[in-house]
Amino acid sequence: MNGRYSRQELFAPIGTEGQAKLRNKHVLIIGAGALGTGSAEMLVRAGIGKISIADRDYVEWSNLQRQQLYTEEEAEQRTPKAIAAKKRLKAINSEVEISCHVMDVSVEELERLVENVDLILDASDNFDIRMIINDISQKHRIPWIYSACVGSYGISYTIIPGETPCLNCLLENVPMGGVTCDTVGIISPAVQMVISFQMSEALKILVEDSLHLRNKLVSFDLWKNHHSSINVDKIKKADCPSCGTDRSYPYLSFSKQTKTAVLCGRDTVQISPSQPMERDLESLDKALSRQQGKVLRNPYLLSFSTAEHRLVIFKDGRVLIHGTKSISEAKTLYHRYLG
Amino acid sequence: MELTVNGNQIQVPNTVKTVAGLLQHFKLHHKVVIVERNAEILEQAKHTETLIFDKDKIELVHFVGGG
DSSP states (O other): OOOTTHHHHHSTTTHHHHHHHHHTOEEEEEOOSHHHHHHHHHHHHHTOSEEEEEEOOBOOGGGTTTOTTOOHHHHHHTOBHHHHHHHHHHHHOTTSEEEEEESOOOHHHHHHHTTTOSEEEEOOSOHHHHHHHHHHHHHHTOOEEEEEEEBTEEEEEEEOTTTSOOHHHHHSSOOOSOOOHHHHOBOHHHHHHHHHHHHHHHHHHHTTOGGGOOOSEEEEETTTTEEEEEOOGGGOOTTOTTTSTTOOOGGGSGGGOOSEEEOTTSSEEEEOOSSOOOOOHHHHHHHHHTSSSEEEEOSSEEEEEOSSOEEEEETTSOEEEETOOOHHHHHHHHHHHHO | OEEEETTEEEEOOTTOOBHHHHHHHTTOTTSOEEEEETTEEEOGGGTTTOBOOTTOEEEEEEOOOOO
16 A cells, blocks of 8 residues: 555545445546646546546647647657557556546447446537537436536536436437537646536546436536536436337437548547558558658558648558648548558 | 626627527537527427527537547
């Protein structure tokens, strides 16, 4: 015993009993951006048993302002975020089991990832995946915490299957468009505030102190000095297709899945192949080196830059197309260089 | 008309008559917004028909995607 958790154990609502519970819990974090890195660091420092982190992206310079686990070297190397996060988290607390996944999470992946998971933390950047998390959470009866931020604004809500309304009850429809980190930016105090709301709730769930859950939809704007906290229990719908009595989990069906996505905060489109595949980066390196453009390669991905666009091709088949927000233009470039 | 919106006292023009009008006033009408009026939560379908009055206490929470 080196007393590393002593201050947390002195906090009466957790105590040594809560600490022991925490040690046996497994949290899945979807996304290793600003929210994901912050939440992961807190959980690992707090002595969680295991965390799994899934992220499809790699570290860039524009991340370093707020994504707390990453370094300049990783931006330089374009290290996948899940790999970079694991390295730093292991250095912070070697006692915690850390499972990292460089992947675009959709229904199939999430079905696999939630096995033996006690809580899902949303640190994603789009509603496509949140609606999938929401349905999976209801199907497997695993609580999850919706969290998001943009500019100086943040929002969070804890969803407990069988008790609270679900995200589908609250939203009714998937929000389309709207402001993103791309158009209005983001300041790190807003990120940290959302993380604090999310992590306080996470700790309560993990030490099984459900009586103290906030049970309110919380939002704030740190620049405009707004804070709002409202009870949304009444919004729970008996006929909700995700959590109602006659539920169908609509977002788990193939027709609801997106294979292309415009990424938040980036002038970028992601294209995922319809079938799982592994790309031969070495052959691609040779083929693309003959094109007008610059090729960079590491064990996980290959980056190909032309004058106007940059294609980043991941080993798992996905391609990020930087320099466009148009899905059709992205598809053209995808097919032009990758067949 | 004076309203308390998210804890702040503000003046809105008298042309704002309904919750939907208020969302338009704040340029939130294209977003998914949860509205609470005088401690009562309103379904989205009720935004157009729900009138607002002087001294109402309104809470507005809009959903964002970034993270």
